Amino acid sequence: MTSTHKGLRNLAFVGHPAAGKTTLVDALAHLCGFVARKGSVAERTSICDAQPEEQDKGHTLQAAWVQGDARGCRWTWIDTPGYDDFVADTNGAIAAADVVVGVHSALGRPNHDFRRELERARSLGKGRVIVVTHCDADNVDFDRVVDELDRAVGDLCVPFDHPDVTGPGFHSAPTIFEVDHHDWRRNLLDRVMDACEDEALLARYLETGTLSDADLHAQIPRAIARGSLVPILACNPLSGVGVEGVLAFLAEFCPTPDLFTQRDASGAPIALDAAAPLLARVVCVRSDAHLGKLCTLRVLAGTLAAGDALAGPRSPEKGEKPGGLFRLLGKRRRDAVERAVAGEIVTLSRLEGASFGDAIVRAGAVPPALEPIAQPEPVVSLALVPRSRNDEQKIGDALRKLAQEDPTFTFEHDVDTHELLVRGLTEQHLAVAEARLARRYGVEVSSHPPRIAYRETVTRRAEGHHRHKKQTGGRGQFGECFVSVRPNPKGTGVTFTDAVVGGAIPRNLIPAVEKGVREAAAKGVLAHSQVVDVDLELYDGKFHDVDSDEASFKIAGARAFVDAFQKASPVLLEPVMELEVTIPTDSAGAIFSDLTSHRRAQVFDQSTSVDGAFTTIRAHAPLSLLQSYQRDLK
Amino acid sequence: MTAGEGAFSMRLGDYAPILASEQQRVLSSVTRGEPIEV
Numbered sequence: 001m002t003s004t005h006k007g008l009r010n011l012a013f014v015g016h017p018a019a020g021k022t023t024l025v026d027a028l029a030h031l032c033g034f035v036a037r038k039g040s041v042a043e044r045t046s047i048c049d050a051q052p053e054e055q056d057k058g059h060t061l062q063a064a065w066v067q068g069d070a071r072g073c074r075w076t077w078i079d080t081p082g083y084d085d086f087v088a089d090t091n092g093a094i095a096a097a098d099v100v101v102g103v104h105s106a107l108g109r110p111n112h113d114f115r116r117e118l119e120r121a122r123s124l125g126k127g128r129v130i131v132v133t134h135c136d137a138d139n140v141d142f143d144r145v146v147d148e149l150d151r152a153v154g155d156l157c158v159p160f161d162h163p164d165v166t167g168p169g170f171h172s173a174p175t176i177f178e179v180d181h182h183d184w185r186r187n188l189l190d191r192v193m194d195a196c197e198d199e200a201l202l203a204r205y206l207e208t209g210t211l212s213d214a215d216l217h218a219q220i221p222r223a224i225a226r227g228s229l230v231p232i233l234a235c236n237p238l239s240g241v242g243v244e245g246v247l248a249f250l251a252e253f254c255p256t257p258d259l260f261t262q263r264d265a266s267g268a269p270i271a272l273d274a275a276a277p278l279l280a281r282v283v284c285v286r287s288d289a290h291l292g293k294l295c296t297l298r299v300l301a302g303t304l305a306a307g308d309a310l311a312g313p314r315s316p317e318k319g320e321k322p323g324g325l326f327r328l329l330g331k332r333r334r335d336a337v338e339r340a341v342a343g344e345i346v347t348l349s350r351l352e353g354a355s356f357g358d359a360i361v362r363a364g365a366v367p368p369a370l371e372p373i374a375q376p377e378p379v380v381s382l383a384l385v386p387r388s389r390n391d392e393q394k395i396g397d398a399l400r401k402l403a404q405e406d407p408t409f410t411f412e413h414d415v416d417t418h419e420l421l422v423r424g425l426t427e428q429h430l431a432v433a434e435a436r437l438a439r440r441y442g443v444e445v446s447s448h449p450p451r452i453a454y455r456e457t458v459t460r461r462a463e464g465h466h467r468h469k470k471q472t473g474g475r476g477q478f479g480e481c482f483v484s485v486r487p488n489p490k491g492t493g494v495t496f497t498d499a500v501v502g503g504a505i506p507r508n509l510i511p512a513v514e515k516g517v518r519e520a521a522a523k524g525v526l527a528h529s530q531v532v533d534v535d536l537e538l539y540d541g542k543f544h545d546v547d548s549d550e551a552s553f554k555i556a557g558a559r560a561f562v563d564a565f566q567k568a569s570p571v572l573l574e575p576v577m578e579l580e581v582t583i584p585t586d587s588a589g590a591i592f593s594d595l596t597s598h599r600r601a602q603v604f605d606q607s608t609s610v611d612g613a614f615t616t617i618r619a620h621a622p623l624s625l626l627q628s629y630q631r632d633l634k
Numbered sequence: 635m636t637a638g639e640g641a642f643s644m645r646l647g648d649y650a651p652i653l654a655s656e657q658q659r660v661l662s663s664v665t666r667g668e669p670i671e672v
Contacts, residue, residue, distance in 0.1 A: 084641065112641055113641070116641065376643055377643060377644075377645055379642065379643055379644045379645075454652070454660065455649050526661060526664075527660055527661055527664045528664060532649070571651045571652065571657065572651070572652045572656075572657045572660060572661075573649040573650060573651055573652065574649065574650065574651075574652040574656070575646055575648075575649055576646075576647050576648050576649065576650045577644040577645065577646060577647055578644060578645055578646075578647035579642065579643065579644035580641075580642070580643050580644070581641070581642050582641040582642075600653075620647055620648075622650075622652075623646075624656070626644065629642065630642055633642055
């Protein structure tokens, strides 16, 4: 097919775990002839779930990009992880796609993650389609499912498929154009005309109350793109019933990139023009054992050709020449391509200077600022200890590669506790990262909950004193300091005031006193935790003409500070977190009670979603009582 | 306490004085050289 944006279909499949996203993408790939044999999650032959960790767990951990040409379209299907532990990839996929397909199992109700992802798609101006799976399960009522989706998504849903039988007899799903369902068709016309910008057509519709099939078909992609219509399709990806209908719908009605307007950070539109200067965005980063770093890009404007020198915000001045340009078939195959035009999604190897979310331009041009792809902050921490010297040498590079792939995974050396900390979204997220460290990079580690980084301060003024005197042959040591400490305003740290008068301590030795005090404050007095918000005043001292030196006054200053600190009613300060919990309203009472009675939380806000299904609680609570909260909540 | 599903996020808000009883427990752990159990 020709490479123009008219044939492009970029879709991200999102939804709750076990809804059938991966199975649906495998079924679509087979139907289009991208693979000779249909992949299966259960048989470990899926083209999407190819990593050992995914096959062991039986669900997707990293987004899979399945691309190919069929039915007159150039397809990109992005199969995303269902668990919110790995939501970073889902967010990248939604940013890359034009249309988000919410895959929903008829066996359950639309859960919080499903709603959040469809809402995220709406807020980013993406089109939305819902595919209902498991329509052949016992006790399934398609009309009930439609009602629940309508309430969850907001009265925009129109079923396009009408399963012949809901329940075990389901074997076909005629479309809204094949069955006479007056309410659904009326609803479809209303939704479609809400987005119509053709005034003549609008006038004709108001006059006649209907549209020709040709007009209706032409307006449906625009209505999906404008967000006024969310079609619902039905299928069973495992048996294949209805999958052909899903593919036919997407080929005919899925909005193409030209129906959406991409914008830069200032809000200025980016023209979808293959002849414009190149602008692309990194939407996924992977580390491949053979090809090194792989960056998947959505081309926003211009044409990207293999061999182009490219530059991003962190690239060297001359830019970089990537190793190759590919289209992916899940995690199993890469096909080299020569170029990609505006609207296409393509993968590059060895673009070392690029990171997730970066704008990429041709070398020599200046990349514009793009709106960042929002990601949640990591909330769970783990301290890692390399098992051997060899592991210690390799762990930094391995963690850097993992963090490149996943913006919600970070690592740092904690200066307070001297631990190597990794942070992620959940314990499972970090457990998978630990498994990848061992499997991919051969780094063995042990892990434990991190120490709490307490702080120390004083609550009242007190004085302290220390005389350091040592005379053991040779030159002696002498220094004496009188100090006072008092609380400082919050956030001011440790301050040092020199109030020595009359030369009680020589001027050249006072910096040594301050150094001693600051070192002691950094080490902590009570619990080896950093001292904060204390003002220390050095107001007197004594020295010896021969024996006094910097080392003596450093020791005297540090010990005088410790003496005063201990007398000034010191307290430990603990980190207090600002937390937000969204739970089904049915559970809100129990969660509220647990927070306030067992976790010393102070709730400062509580709100309920429009349909009352979910409640959000905002509170402050000490970190020490939240370290296992993510796990307890589930 | 099980919500089954939902979302949880948190970020550092501030530092605040620890409860006196907690302080005693933390200081005892430090004195004994043990990891602080939370």
